[in-house]
Amino acid sequence: MRAFLTWILLLIAVPAVAQEPVAPGGYRWLEEGPFAGPLYMVISVERQMVHVYDGDRLVGIASVSTGMKGHRTPTGEFSVLQKREWHRSNIYSNAPMPFMQRLTWDGIALHAGHNPGHPASHGCIRLPYAFARKLFGMTEVGTLVSVTSDRLSPALMVDALVAGDPGSAVVTFAPQAPVVLAQRDEIPAAAPMLEVDPGIFRLRLIRR
Template sequence: MPKLLLSLLAPLFALALPVQAAVETEIALAPGGYRWLEEGAVNGPLYMVISIEKQRVHVYSGDRLIGIASVSTGMKGHRTPTGDYPILQKRQWHRSNLYSNAPMPFMQRLTWDGIALHAGHNPGHPASHGCIRLPYAFARQLFALTKIGTPVEVTQARLNAALKIDPLVLGDPGSTVVSFDAGKGPAMTLPPPDAQEDGAPMLEIDPAIFTPRLRR
């Protein structure tokens, strides 16, 4: 059975293969609460999944859940749009261009028309004008971890991580996926393309897997 080596390097957008998070994700948080499950340097590619329904963000490093926080998304009439976004701009001290010069500390822009992550009031329910408000201390630590281009996915409900695989790879019958840190568990057998889930953050496949020595 052929095997494909994955290098978890950068965001790319295609089909999705769900991956189980290594840490239990149902951790109770009060409004404005957060929890870091790992401290220090991030070893895997960083990305975030934000659930409007659950008013929560999960921060992942590769397939590991490293941070959880409550959020406040857009209120009725200013709903936060779902979708996949790279961080476009970062400013530690920023003020809103749209809403009375309101402070937006640790701002991380997702769209050029006004949607961003930033520290702000977090009542445990949607209350913003579309931005995603984070607990202040969490926003500060997250700001230090992210870079321009870090992927952020806003979903209606889902918070679990996912690994996205290019359709060309899925078209190789019977292939299995082996990541470079796969010693923690067995390889995954790829399901058929029609079983894939759309709309999850994806990690890029290293082009080196298509070299002749790996494609036997």
């Protein structure tokens, strides 16, 4: 029988400056690096925003433009499959897609483009040009991208067999932050205390 997957939400304290509104087409880098990683992104379709994390630190935020009605951007867990600094769409009239980072082989990608602050693309996630250019230089094939309905905080997906073992545990990025444990069909009555080497967690993030 296939085990259900359990979400453990890692609630990280977000700097006050990151909670200030970002104008359509706007972005903000909270740190300049160098970054130790793992680097990953969380994109909220409802909020039309991306958060870029370096390990436990929120290092960048930006306005995005996701898919409009009839071309909704899919939600889920993705990784960068391909990167091309100068790319043109194979589907939509050879449209330019600078700093393209492919998330699916059927046409969904991150790239620089018109960014009005509301859904306006054919499914891709458009980023402000300067933000897309810098982000392109920071990522690599395999960088994780979580596309959610509303969430901008990071989450780690753990198999229920691990979470159900009283001797197992998973560490959050921020030890002082609460951990919310939720299973697909139910919330366990007693969530295990989690304590795993961060090096193992980093490896899972990179290779998932």
